[in-house]
Amino acid sequence: MFHLIRKDIILQKKSLMILLPALFVYLTLNISYIWSGFVFSIVIIMNAFSMDEKARINTLLNSLPYTRREIVSSKYIGVLIFTLIVVLTIFIGNLIIHRELTIWIDLMFIVCLVMVSASFIFPFSYQFNSRYLFKGSLVLFGIYMVLINTLFRNLNDIIRENVRILLSLQNLNVYFLILFSIMILYVCSWLLSIRIYRNKAF
Numbered sequence: 001m002f003h004l005i006r007k008d009i010i011l012q013k014k015s016l017m018i019l020l021p022a023l024f025v026y027l028t029l030n031i032s033y034i035w036s037g038f039v040f041s042i043v044i045i046m047n048a049f050s051m052d053e054k055a056r057i058n059t060l061l062n063s064l065p066y067t068r069r070e071i072v073s074s075k076y077i078g079v080l081i082f083t084l085i086v087v088l089t090i091f092i093g094n095l096i097i098h099r100e101l102t103i104w105i106d107l108m109f110i111v112c113l114v115m116v117s118a119s120f121i122f123p124f125s126y127q128f129n130s131r132y133l134f135k136g137s138l139v140l141f142g143i144y145m146v147l148i149n150t151l152f153r154n155l156n157d158i159i160r161e162n163v164r165i166l167l168s169l170q171n172l173n174v175y176f177l178i179l180f181s182i183m184i185l186y187v188c189s190w191l192l193s194i195r196i197y198r199n200k201a202f
Contacts, residue, residue: 004066004074005081008048012082015047020089027093033102037090037110041083042117048078049125072194075122076186083114105175109166112182119182119189126196 019040026036087107094102169175 004071005078008051008074008078009081011051012044012048015044016085019044020085023086023089024093024097027090027097033090033094034106034110034113037086037107038113038117041086041110041114042121044082044086045079045114045118046121048082049075049122068198069194072122072126072197073190076118076190076193079114079118080111083111087111108175108179112179115182115186119185123189123192123196126193126200 023036023040026040027033087110090110091102091107094100
């Protein structure tokens with residue numbers, strides 16, 4: 001399985017060489033590094049995932065001495081590795097550009113957001129295809145834009161305020177509870193994806 005993870009990292013080397021410097025640029029702008037870190041992480045993760053969706057690659061992977069459990073597991077471990085790379089880039093970037101240490105809760109929030117997103121994205125993508133996910137995301141984004149411009153004009157403010165409250169909590173037990181819940185969700189998603197992929201025919 002180590003070789004599968006290594007393969008993903010090598011294949012993403014060019015993307016990382018472009019996206020990580022771009023993330024540095026974003027850090028100089030007045031854009032939330034939490035949002036930037038989340039988006040960059042998802043882009044890298046889905047780029048790695050989509051490469052393996054090609055029929056030829058899938059057939060090749062399944063002809064190699066790897067179980068389907070290992071193939072799926074490498075993706076879930078890859079999520080954590082790629083997210084940590086992005087988080088580390090943000091930490092170093094803020095240290096160099098703004099001369100400040102990034103709050104660890106903010107970095108953990110990025111990791112948690114990515115884990116929750118991947119928990120829904122991967123089972124869907126294994127069951128169907130990531131291209132349908134992209135189309136679905138466009139539809140949801142369209143619905144979201146309609147809602148915030150008609151029924152819920154202050155929805156963005158509500159979301160920002162709730163995130164601010166969450167990140168300003170002083171009770172570590174709350175953070176541990178949230179993290180534990182996300183880990184359970186992630187593991188359940190992991191097992192579900194293994195089951196879905198195991199039953200697929202190529």
